[in-house]
Structure formats: C-alpha cells, structure tokens
Amino acid sequence: MAKSWLLFLSLLAVARLGHCQQPTKAVGDCSSKAYQDTLVARYLDRGAHRVSYLSPQWGQYCDSLIAACPNIAYAYQQKAMPLIKCGDYAKSMPLIDKAVALDENRWLAYRGFLKCIFTKDYAGAIADFQRVAELKPNGREMDHTYAFFEGACELELGHYKLAEKAFATDMALQRGADGQGSIHFNTLWYAGVAAARLxxxxxxxxxxxxxxxxxxxxxxxxxxxxxxxxxxxxxxxxxxxxxxxxxxxxxxxxxxxxxxxxxxxxxxxxxxxxxxxxxxxxx
Known part of the structure; x- marks a missing residue:
C-alpha cells in the first residue's frame, strides 16, 4: 500500500512539472530578418521561382511561406503577382494591401503603380504616390518617378493643369541637379498629350x-x-x-x-x- 502511495505521488509530481513547463517553440523567430530570409530562400527562391507563375505550385509555395511566417510582406506580393497578371484584381489587391500594411516603405509605390496601370483607380494611385513621396522623396517605381504616374492619373481624371505640373516635376527630376539628364520618351509623350488637352x-x-x-x-x-x-x-x-x-x-x-x-x-x-x-x- 505504501509503495502504491509513493508511486501515485511521484506520478502527480511529474504531471505537475510537465503542466508548468512552457512548450518548446517549433519554428524560428519570425521577427528575425535572417530567419525570414531563410524562409524566402526556401519557399520562393528554391520553390515558387522554379516553376511557372501560372502553376498552382506557385500559390502553394507562397501559402507555405505565409503559414511559416505571416508577417513577410514579400510573400503576399508574390502570391498576388500571378493574379494581377491574369486580371483577377478582386483577389490580388487585398494581398497587396496586406503587403503594404506590413511594409509600407517597400510596397506603397508598387500599389500605386498597380492602381494606375492595372485597376485604373486613379484617385487611389495619386494618394499612394503622394504618401510614398513623403516617405521616400524623389523615389522611383518601375523605372519612373512618382510624378510620372501622378501625371498619367491626373490626365485620365481630366485634371490637365495638374497633369502638366506633375510631368514638369517628372522632367525636372530626370534632368537632375546638373540639368543634363535625358527625358524618357514616354514622359515627353504624356506631356504632349496634356499640353494638347490644354x-x-x-x-x-x-x-x-x-x-x-x-x-x-x-x-x-x-x-x-x-x-x-x-x-x-x-x-x-x-x-x-x-x-x-x-x-x-x-x-x-x-x-x-x-x-x-x-x-x-x-x-x-x-x-x-x-x-x-x-x-x-x-x-
């Protein structure tokens, strides 16, 4: 009887000890840039980027990355990219919004570009470019200044004076401080259209x-x-x-x-x- 009692107490102590211990975390630290980079390399560089973006595997790799670390903005942008190219904006733009929420500095201008060129949300694009210009003055997206896309949006909205102003800013930025830089031919084209409308x-x-x-x-x-x-x-x-x-x-x-x-x-x-x-x- 005494032995049985001692065995019961031993088992109870072990159970209490196990209950008090914190479970060991099975994954790495998602707040660590180094850890995020290892996951991006695993699921994107050696995963999605080795198959066609039209393959279902692309989305599966992105989903695996998001499941491992849901705070990697790049994962959402990459999941959205095939949807954007296929014209499924209803599914892609919420993913882009998530990427912007996680890393506004990196993805806000990209969202503005998508709104300008793909979804034709010109007012939304202007708001994004004006906001990112505060974060990164004189920055560029897709080889153009933010003012270039603002001008294109204002042109489509019928705000020709604002378009003219934006393209003037775009050209000044391209010329640079020494005034010797060349102007992109598409800036000249858009500026010509704006001038004609005026x-x-x-x-x-x-x-x-x-x-x-x-x-x-x-x-x-x-x-x-x-x-x-x-x-x-x-x-x-x-x-x-x-x-x-x-x-x-x-x-x-x-x-x-x-x-x-x-x-x-x-x-x-x-x-x-x-x-x-x-x-x-x-x-």
Whole structure:
C-alpha cells in the first residue's frame, strides 16, 4: 500500500512539472530578418521561382511561406503577382494591401503603380504616390518617378493643369541637379498629350516631336501629333503621322513598358483608333 502511495505521488509530481513547463517553440523567430530570409530562400527562391507563375505550385509555395511566417510582406506580393497578371484584381489587391500594411516603405509605390496601370483607380494611385513621396522623396517605381504616374492619373481624371505640373516635376527630376539628364520618351509623350488637352498646340508639338526624335516608331506619339495637326487644320501632316502610327503598330512597336503585356497604359492606342482617325482625315 505504501509503495502504491509513493508511486501515485511521484506520478502527480511529474504531471505537475510537465503542466508548468512552457512548450518548446517549433519554428524560428519570425521577427528575425535572417530567419525570414531563410524562409524566402526556401519557399520562393528554391520553390515558387522554379516553376511557372501560372502553376498552382506557385500559390502553394507562397501559402507555405505565409503559414511559416505571416508577417513577410514579400510573400503576399508574390502570391498576388500571378493574379494581377491574369486580371483577377478582386483577389490580388487585398494581398497587396496586406503587403503594404506590413511594409509600407517597400510596397506603397508598387500599389500605386498597380492602381494606375492595372485597376485604373486613379484617385487611389495619386494618394499612394503622394504618401510614398513623403516617405521616400524623389523615389522611383518601375523605372519612373512618382510624378510620372501622378501625371498619367491626373490626365485620365481630366485634371490637365495638374497633369502638366506633375510631368514638369517628372522632367525636372530626370534632368537632375546638373540639368543634363535625358527625358524618357514616354514622359515627353504624356506631356504632349496634356499640353494638347490644354490647347497649347505649339507646346504639344514640341514635346511629341522630342519624343519621336528619341523613338521615331512611337505609335502613340505619332497618333497624338497627328491629332494635334488635325485640330490645326493641317491634314497632310496629320495623315503622315497617322500612317506612321499604323505602320509602327503593324510592325509590333509599342510603348516599351514592361507591363503592356498585361494591361493598357493610360492613353495607349490600338490600330482601331488609328484607322478611325484616318477616315476622319480623309473626309
């Protein structure tokens, strides 16, 4: 009986000790950048990035990374990327919002870019770019200044004076402190469109000609220059540039922006618009 009693007390002590001990954490420290990097290397660099982004495995790798550490902003952006490229914005944008919430400094400008080019939320894009400009003055996204995207959004909203101002800022930033930097041809194109909308036809022609000097086959610059000539009753020049725009499109020339394969940029044209304009000129 005494032995049984002693055995009972021993078992009770062991049970109490086990109950008081904290369980050992099975995963690493998700607040550690080094640990996060090991997970990114495992699930993305050696996982998702070795399969097509159209493969279900891509999303599965991202889900595994998120399950391991739910505070890695890059995981949400990478999970969203295939959805963005396939046009599923209803599913992708909440993931981008999560990435921004976790790392605003890195992903806010990217979200502004998506709103401008993909979802056409121009007011939302402007708000994002204005906010990120406070965090990272004179920063860039997708090879352009924040002002470039602001200008494109203001142009689509019909705020032509604000667009003109934004493109002036964009050009000043590209020129740099010494004023010697070159201006991107798409900035010149957009600035030309804004000037034309403000009925500043001479200034519009100047910008669009500068664009064509840098990129003679630019379809949009030829098209909008043609419209600029047409409104000034110069049909021969209008036809010349419309035909140049048509040849360029048929030959495969485009804006030379990486994401035109997935979404149209503001004011981007197709051959249909060119054919319609040619009919108008030929009347």
């Amino acid at each position: 009925k500043q036809y001479a200034q519009a022609e100047k910008y669009l000609q500068q664009c064509l000097k840098a990129y003679p086959q630019h379809p949009e610059a030829n098209y909008y220059l043609a419209l600029n000539y047409r409104v000034q009753d110069q049909p021969a020049l209008a036809r010349q540039h419309l035909e140049a725009a048509q040849r360029a499109l048929i030959s495969g020339y485009r804006l030379n922006e990486d994401n035109i394969f997935y979404a149209n940029y503001p004011e981007q044209i197709t051959e249909f618009e060119v054919r319609q304009a040619l009919r108008e000129v030929e009347k």
